[in-house]
Amino acid sequence: MKIGTNKLFGIYLAIVSFVSIIAVAITLWVVLTSVWKYYIISDEEYLQYRESYKLDNCKNPTYPASTKVWTTTVISNPVSPTEEEITKCEQKVRSEIHLSRAYDLKEMFITSFAWFIVFLILFCFHYPKFLKIKKEEE
Numbered sequence: 001m002k003i004g005t006n007k008l009f010g011i012y013l014a015i016v017s018f019v020s021i022i023a024v025a026i027t028l029w030v031v032l033t034s035v036w037k038y039y040i041i042s043d044e045e046y047l048q049y050r051e052s053y054k055l056d057n058c059k060n061p062t063y064p065a066s067t068k069v070w071t072t073t074v075i076s077n078p079v080s081p082t083e084e085e086i087t088k089c090e091q092k093v094r095s096e097i098h099l100s101r102a103y104d105l106k107e108m109f110i111t112s113f114a115w116f117i118v119f120l121i122l123f124c125f126h127y128p129k130f131l132k133i134k135k136e137e138e
Contacts, residue, residue, distance in 0.1 A: 013130035020123035027116040038105045043098050051097050058089035
């Protein structure tokens with residue numbers, strides 16, 4: 001049984017169109033869920049759930065202020081931070097978390113938008129040709 005090149009081309013166009021539609025839907029789903037998560041989950045909830053160890057480090061630092069973090073020596077008497085230092089550290093952590101979340105959302109949006117455009121272009125170029133071949137077969 002011999003399959004014509006027009007039939008194979010039609011199958012190729014159908015597969016690419018189908019995959020493109022699925023990829024566009026998945027990309028939109030990723031963008032929407034990420035945006036909803038960003039706006040529904042507050043920075044404070046995110047901080048308490050995902051980044052609470054950073055706040056704990058402000059209250060109970062492993063290293064004294066005068067010691068570099070990457071040392072090979074063991075510290076026997078860590079220095080307790082003052083309330084002012086704890087407050088400054090917590091404010092800095094909260095600020096960094098907010099910026100990090102905003103950056104991650106923007107980065108994900110840019111990447112998803114790029115993929116969305118690629119698959120939309122694939123669909124727009126392949127689906128009309130698929131319909132034309134399908135119409136010719138009838």
